[in-house]
Amino acid sequence: IESDYSDEYSDEEFTPTVKRKKNDFRIPTWATTPELLRGLESQSRVNPDRIFGKVRPIRVNEIFNRREDADTRRRPRNSSMIWEGSDALTADDELEYIRRMGFDQ
Numbered sequence: 001i002e003s004d005y006s007d008e009y010s011d012e013e014f015t016p017t018v019k020r021k022k023n024d025f026r027i028p029t030w031a032t033t034p035e036l037l038r039g040l041e042s043q044s045r046v047n048p049d050r051i052f053g054k055v056r057p058i059r060v061n062e063i064f065n066r067r068e069d070a071d072t073r074r075r076p077r078n079s080s081m082i083w084e085g086s087d088a089l090t091a092d093d094e095l096e097y098i099r100r101m102g103f104d105q
Contacts, residue, residue: 047103 030036
């Protein structure tokens with residue numbers, strides 16, 4: 001927050017500025033501690049479904065507040081937007097995903 005007294009209490013004029021390139025990002029030292037890296041590594045194997053639960057099916061008509069039988073002016077799509085029945089993920093699909101992500105089971 002800028003105030004009327006910011007110049008009076010600022011030592012910016014005495015601090016040399018370092019010009020950096022646009023993509024010159026320096027990782028803060030706290031972000032490279034061994035403890036943090038170990039914690040992040042152990043969390044990387046946790047299946048998010050165990051923390052947040054399974055993702056519920058998305059019901060497009062509820063999101064856009066439309067009746068199932070409403071005559072809409074939506075343009076035709078290639079997808080039915082219905083991911084149930086033969087389009088649903090199988091138990092084998094889900095297990096393969098867990099295996100490929102490296103999650104603990």
